[in-house]
Amino acid sequence: MNGAARQGASSALPRSVDVARVAGVSQKTVSRVLNDEPYVSDEVRRRVLEAAEQLGYRLNGAARALASGRTRSIGVVTLGTALFGPASLLMGVERAVRDTGYALRVVNTMEGDPAGIAGAVESLLEQGVDGIVISEPIDEGEVPVRVDVPVLVIGAPAPFAAPRVVTAGVGAGLLAGAATEHLLDLGHQTVHHLAGPQRWYAARDRLAGWRAALAARGRHQPAVVEGDWSAASGYAAGRALAADPSVTAVFAANDDMAIGLIRALIDAGRRVPDDVSVVGFDDVPVAAYITPPLTTVRQPFDAVAREGLEMLVHAIEHPRAESSPAADPPVELIVRASTSRPPGNPGTRSRRISQR
Structure with missing residues (x-):
């Protein structure tokens, strides 16, 4: 393929007329080749296919729906x-x-x-x-x-x-902030975070929301523990957190890790929520039925x-019309029995049950 053809191909998406020009055939011949119709010589077929590959031309269903312009x-x-x-x-x-x-x-x-x-x-x-x-x-x-x-x-x-x-977006940062603020509103001095794997955008957003909520209150940000979304990773993190008597509140980046975390805390003799409050993220169907029922934030998927x-x-x-920016999704905090005031602080109550 010559330099002029390459330059033309790079300036816009290639069309069948571009393939025809490079292959030295008619546009109708290109259509016959790419639709695998008969009455085309092997030599011409080879030239058309090579030209299409060089240009990066893609024959798709939209091309077959030119009458309507869309496949819906x-x-x-x-x-x-x-x-x-x-x-x-x-x-x-x-x-x-x-x-x-x-x-x-x-x-x-x-x-x-x-x-x-x-x-x-x-x-x-x-x-x-x-x-x-x-x-x-x-x-x-x-x-x-x-x-x-x-x-x-x-x-x-x-x-x-x-x-x-x-x-x-589902507003993961806003939801994580709401979960963290709920624990601070109860009177906890800070909140530990059991994060998801940081290759996941959602895990990063939840980590950022937790950090922002603590920073807004001028609270210390403890070291982050990273899990892999599984209950097993939550259990492993819970064993480490249970050994630290200063831990009174934990926000887990999903409910599965929160469930594993609670099991580890209980196995270590730390009561939930009397000694340690736990908030999850997602509101999975089982969250309301574990012991204790899990406080969590619900994602507005629908x-x-x-x-x-x-x-x-x-x-x-309407390809030329401007799109309105997406609205902030609703924040819904589901308060159950896994959160309470910290030990020795009986007078503080949560200011927010839910925000819609």
């Missing part, structure tokens, strides 16, 4: 995991998309596979989706892929460039998914 489908790239947060967010997206009139196509990725996101996006673009939702909670670095449709990113920065990017899908559809159907 939205693709979702999501982490393939059974963890409560990502799975619940995906369910929220699936429920929200029903009201948009669009079909949904989902591609799962695996943690620790940076190329998986690029492959998932390419797969969706080849199917001709009109927009893409990125619900990928782990920092895998920049994704080397070209996207020519609007993109909704939930709870993370966009990992690639797109002609239109809209963002929505509200965020619904608003995000509305923004994405607006970007698809």
Whole structure:
């Protein structure tokens, strides 16, 4: 391919007419080759395919839907995991998309596979989706892929460039701040934090919210203990925290770790909440039924998914119109029996039960 062709290809997304020019054939011949129609010589077919590869031309479902201009489908790239947060967010997206009139196509990725996101996006673009939702909670670095449709990113920065990017988030920092403030309002001098793995954007946001709440009150920030979202990691952290008599309050970055933490504290002879108060994050279904029932913050998955899908559809159907920024999601603190005033401080009460 000559330099002029390369320069032209880099200035904009390639079209079938560009493939035809580089291959030295008609646009109709390009269409026949890429749709695998008969009556094309092997030599011409080879030239067209080589030109398409050099230019990075992608034949997708959108090209086959030129009559309407859209396929009325939205693709979702999501982490393939059974963890409560990502799975619940995906369910929220699936429920929200029903009201948009669009079909949904989902591609799962695996943690620790940076190329998986690029492959998932390419797969969706080849199917001709009109927009893409990125619900990928782990920092895998920049994704080397070209996207020519609007993109909704939930709870993370966009990992690639797109002609239109809209963002929505569950407000993890606000929720973490509310959990921390609840413990401070009860009279605890500071709050320890059992963090999630820091490759996860949600874990970083919750850590930042905890730090901001302590800083706003001028409180000491204890060393952070990092878990892996599992109850087992919460139990391991709980054994270490139980050995420190100064620990009276802990905010765990998810409910599973909080449950493991409580078990470790009780096994070590530390009463919950009489000696140590614990707050979780997520409000998993079992949180209300453990002993003691877990105080936690509830993530607004459905509200965020619904608003995000509305923004994405607006970007698809009105490409030149400005999008309104996403509203702050509601903060809902569910107070149960795992939190109380610290030992020796019977007079302080929590100022906030819930904020909507």
